[in-house]
Each structure stands twice: as structure tokens, then as C-alpha cells.
Amino acid sequence: MAFYFDEPSRTFNEYLLVPGYSPETCVPAQVSLHTPLVKYRKGKEECPITLSIPMVSAIMQSVSDDRMAIALATEGGLSFIYGSQSIEDEAAMIGRVKDYKAGFVTSDANLSPDMALDDVVRLLEEHGHSTMPVTEDGSAHGKLLGIVTGRDYRLSRMDRSEKVANFMTPREKMIVAPDGTSLKTANDIIWDHKLNSLPIVDENDHLVALVFRKDYDSHKSNPDELLDSHKRYRVGAGINTRDYAERVPALVDAGADVLCIDSSEGYSDWQRFTLQWIRDHYGDEVKVGAGNVVDAEGFRFLADCGADFVKVGIGGGSICITRETKGIGRGQATAVIEVAKERNRYFEETGIYIPICSDGGIVYDHHISLALAMGSDFVMLGRYFARFDESPSNRVMINGSYMKEYWGEGSARARNWQRYDLGGDKRGLSFEEGVDSFVPYAGSLKDNVALTLSKVRSTMCNCGALTIPELQEKAKLTLVSSTSIVEGGAHDVMLRDTNTFASRASVDRDR
Numbered sequence: 353m354a355f356y357f358d359e360p361s362r363t364f365n366e367y368l369l370v371p372g373y374s375p376e377t378c379v380p381a382q383v384s385l386h387t388p389l390v391k392y393r394k395g396k397e398e399c400p401i402t403l404s405i406p407m408v409s410a411i412m413q414s415v416s417d418d419r420m421a422i423a424l425a426t427e428g429g430l431s432f433i434y435g436s437q438s439i440e441d442e443a444a445m446i447g448r449v450k451d452y453k454a455g456f457v458t459s460d461a462n463l464s465p466d467m468a469l470d471d472v473v474r475l476l477e478e479h480g481h482s483t484m485p486v487t488e489d490g491s492a493h494g495k496l497l498g499i500v501t502g503r504d505y506r507l508s509r510m511d512r513s514e515k516v517a518n519f520m521t522p523r524e525k526m527i528v529a530p531d532g533t534s535l536k537t538a539n540d541i542i543w544d545h546k547l548n549s550l551p552i553v554d555e556n557d558h559l560v561a562l563v564f565r566k567d568y569d570s571h572k573s574n575p576d577e578l579l580d581s582h583k584r585y586r587v588g589a590g591i592n593t594r595d596y597a598e599r600v601p602a603l604v605d606a607g608a609d610v611l612c613i614d615s616s617e618g619y620s621d622w623q624r625f626t627l628q629w630i631r632d633h634y635g636d637e638v639k640v641g642a643g644n645v646v647d648a649e650g651f652r653f654l655a656d657c658g659a660d661f662v663k664v665g666i667g668g669g670s671i672c673i674t675r676e677t678k679g680i681g682r683g684q685a686t687a688v689i690e691v692a693k694e695r696n697r698y699f700e701e702t703g704i705y706i707p708i709c710s711d712g713g714i715v716y717d718h719h720i721s722l723a724l725a726m727g728s729d730f731v732m733l734g735r736y737f738a739r740f741d742e743s744p745s746n747r748v749m750i751n752g753s754y755m756k757e758y759w760g761e762g763s764a765r766a767r768n769w770q771r772y773d774l775g776g777d778k779r780g781l782s783f784e785e786g787v788d789s790f791v792p793y794a795g796s797l798k799d800n801v802a803l804t805l806s807k808v809r810s811t812m813c814n815c816g817a818l819t820i821p822e823l824q825e826k827a828k829l830t831l832v833s834s835t836s837i838v839e840g841g842a843h844d845v846m847l848r849d850t851n852t853f854a855s856r857a858s859v860d861r862d863r
């Protein structure tokens with residue numbers, strides 16, 4: 353007879369954290385979000401790779417390329433570059449992250465010569481950068497025609513409609529350096545010529561990047577950035593259970609710090625074979641995560657197969673239709689809670705701590721706090737990161753609002769059949785398990801991650817915890833009734849910006 357779980361499976365939204373005692377020392381500025389990425393003998397040795405923040409970006413075409421990886425590693429997290437591309441292309445992305453030179457900035461406030469002083473003021477307010485390159489087409493990599501800094505205009509004396517071309521410092525008066533200049537040389541030029549910034553241009557005089565005096569020691573301005581022992585950004589890479597004998601060596605050679613088997617369902621011999629092949633060829637030197645699983649048995653299986661971390665979650669992703677198409681999955685909160693318990697048992701038995709990652713279904717920032725409190729060491733997010741400037745997808749205007757494209761790896765667009773592969777000769781998707789969609793554009797990764805994590809730190813302080821392990825130990829969680837979920841949002845007030853009345857009755861009706 354089939355096995356029945358006693359309890360229904362639940363989502364994050366069905367839980368709340370109940371505050372614990374917060375001593376006066378428990379303030380957000382003192383919170384550490386450092387968390388282990390791969391397994392280690394806890395209490396006996398240091399974790400070989402520790403994240404500075406508990407966030408990794410999803411192994412998806414519409415989320416994790418080299419640009420996203422650089423932006424996220426700068427903040428202390430890690431991207432897993434998508435594996436649903438050729439081995440050469442994936443290795444090249446890894447290579448670009450490892451070769452990236454911190455301190456060379458792609459300008460995000462740019463002008464064209466026919467823009468006006470008014471635009472300068474607007475951009476200054478929007479981005480806060482007073483140095484604005486002037487390019488032929490107003491883009492970050494257009495032909496360089498000049499530069500505008502605070503020294504080029506006097507707001508009190510000049511007309512706001514004055515054209516940029518009339519007051520910019522023109523190209524012929526600028527000092528620039530050629531592409532390929534090292535950061536050290538760039539800094540020497542900046543000091544020798546008393547500059548505030550140095551544009552780097554290619555052989556056609558197109559702008560490549562800016563080096564700023566204030567970024568002289570750029571590592572100091574990003575204290576959380578995730579670096580390897582050679583001070584290069586760390587980056588992860590997705591692999592599949594088919595072509596690992598070719599893909600893994602290429603990714604390892606390109607410098608990937610950690611791999612992850614990208615599969616919708618990981619309790620299988622295919623994962624065992626893949627992990628075994630990596631252990632046979634690289635021992636413990638190559639770190640590799642596996643998944644996804646949603647119960648204790650699945651975790652134990654992957655732990656015994658040698659996974660360095662285990663990813664949890666089936667069917668909870670925002671673009672996921674696996675539960676509808678195949679009827680498999682489990683509420684994300686229940687899955688995390690059960691796997692975390694088994695992980696702790698495994699640690700007590702073996703002394704080896706295997707980090708777990710809650711993957712998919714994070715809708716609100718507080719879901720991250722819940723996932724951590726329930727035992728996750730870090731979370732993987734797709735939709736969240738897809739909304740930012742740094743994601744690889746297009747930004748499009750829909751009904752007057754900017755959106756970013758976001759599509760599932762199981763959608764016809766991604767054609768990532770290896771993720772859903774169950775062996776045999778068949779290659780290709782038989783049916784879709786993901787959708788092609790849009791998400792509201794949200795600006796830069798840096799600003800959003802900072803805001804999200806300020807909420808996580810604040811919640812941790814409410815729970816009296818200064819570290820993630822402390823949160824996991826001290827957290828008190830309660831299930832909520834559907835009525836109290838309504839109470840948790842705005843209710844019984846007229847919302848100013850939409851002119852709609854939020855009430856329990858109307859929310860109930862709309863549910």
C-alpha cells in the first residue's frame with residue numbers, strides 16, 4: 353500500500369516567526385550572514401567555501417550568466433552559471449568571471465551630446481554619480497565624445513536647457529587609457545594627472561569602462577565580496593547527468609569554484625553516477641551540490657553518494673508547472689523542515705555537516721528568513737534575480753511598465769531536456785514543466801540585495817540571533833490560520849496609491 357505522510361505539506365506563507373528575547377547587543381549592524389556552502393567537519397575544521405550572504409542565483413538561462421555572477425559575488429553571494437548551453441559557452445562565462453577585473457566599472461549614467469543640463473541633474477539624482485561620459489549614442493559603450501563632471505557646469509548660472517555638447521569636457525582634452533590597461537597602471541595615470549576618473553577605450557575609441565580614483569582599492573568598498581585565494585570572484589556552474597565526463601573537466605579548467613547538478617528531481621541513480629564519476633576523477637577536490645529532493649530519504653541518498661550540499665524543492669518555483677503536469681512535489685516549508693532534521697541527524701552520526709539550500713518559491717523577502725530559520729544554510733532564487741539590470745534577459749515595456757523576461761528551464765524556450773532526463777535514448781522535452789513569463793523590472797542587484805538583507809538582519813534581531821546558526825537554534829515558528837494571513841497584510845484602510853479599500857472582507861472575497 354502507498355505511504356501517506358501524516359501532515360499536509362506547507363509553504364512559507366503558512367508560517368510566521370515569533371520574536372525571542374533580544375539583548376541590547378543584538379542590533380542589525382552586528383549580524384553576520386556568513387554561511388557554509390559545502391560540507392565540512394563542523395567544529396573540527398573550517399568550511400572550504402563560505403558565502404558572505406545566504407543567497408545564490410538559480411541555474412537558469414534567464415538568471416545566471418557572467419554579468420550576474422560578478423554582481424552577486426561583489427555582494428558576497430554566488431551564481432551558478434546555467435548549464436543549458438554548450439560546454440564551450442558555459443566555460444567561457446566561467447572564464448570571464450574569473451578574469452573580471454574589479455575596479456573597471458561599466459558606467460550606468462551616460463549622456464549623448466544633444467541631451468540638456470536638465471538630463472544631467474536628473475541622472476545625478478537617479479544614480480548619484482557626478483561623472484557622466486558623453487557618447488555618440490548615449491550608451492555605456494558608445495563612441496566617446498566627452499565627459500561631464502560637477503566641474504563642467506554651474507547650476508545657479510546656467511540655463512537647464514543648455515546642451516551637453518556646449519559644456520562637456522571634449523574628448524580631445526581628456527586623458528584616456530587603452531583597453532587592456534591594468535588596474536595598477538590605471539591608478540598610476542589617475543594619480544599622475546590628478547584625475548578623478550579614467551575612461552578606458554577600445555581601438556575604435558568606444559568606451560569600455562571607467563576607473564575611479566575612489567575605487568583605488570575597490571576591495572575595501574565591498575567588504576563582503578566573495579573571492580578565491582587568488583582574489584578572483586568565486587563562481588558556480590550547473591552540470592547535468594548526461595555529459596559530465598566532458599563538461600566537468602572543461603568547467604574545472606575554466607576555474608569554476610563549485611558545481612551543482614541541475615535536475616528537477618535528484619533522488620536517482622543518474623545523480624549517483626555523476627557524483628561517483630566526479631569523486632573517481634577528482635576526489636574531494638571538486639565541490640559539487642546535488643538535488644533536488646524534498647524528504648529525508650532523498651537527502652540521505654545524496655549525502656551517502658557524496659554530495660557537498662543538497663538542494664531542496666520540487667514544484668515551488670515561480671515559473672514551475674511540475675506539480676500540475678506530473679503531480680510531484682511538496683510544499684517548500686515542509687520539505688526544508690524535514691530535510692534539515694535529517695541533515696542534523698546525519699551530522700550527529702558522522703560529524704559531517706552538509707549545507708542545504710532552499711531552492712524556489714521565495715516570494716517575499718521574509719521567506720528567506722523563514723527558510724534560514726527552518727534550517728536552510730542558503731537559498732537559491734530565480735525570479736528575484738531575474739528582475740535586476742544584471743540578469744541576461746531583455747527589459748521590455750508592457751502596459752507602461754518595465755518588465756524583464758523570465759522563463760523556466762523546463763519551458764520550450766530553454767529546451768533544457770537534460771534537467772528532466774530520466775535516462776534512455778530519448779533526448780528532448782516530451783512536455784513542458786515551466787512557463788515563459790515576465791517579472792516587474794526592479795533596478796540594480798546591489799540596491800535590492802541590500803534592502804532584502806536589511807530585512808533579514810532585522811528579523812534575526814527580533815529572534816535574538818546574530819548568526820544564521822543561532823537563528824536556526826533559537827527560532828520559534830508558528831503556523832498561521834488563513835484568517836490571520838489576511839490580518840498580516842494592510843487591511844481596513846483606504847490605500848493612497850491605488851484608491852482601493854483594503855479590508856478583510858474584500859481580501860477574503862478576492863482569495
Ligand code: IMP
Pocket residue numbers: 410411412616667668669670671672673674711712713714732733734735736759760761762763785786787
Ligand atoms: P523561483 O525563485 O521561485 O523563480 O524558482 C527558481 C527555481 O525554479 C530554480 O532554481 C529551479 O529549481 C526551478 N526551475 C527553474 N526552471 C524551472 C522550470 O521550467 N520548471 C520547474 N522548475 C523550474
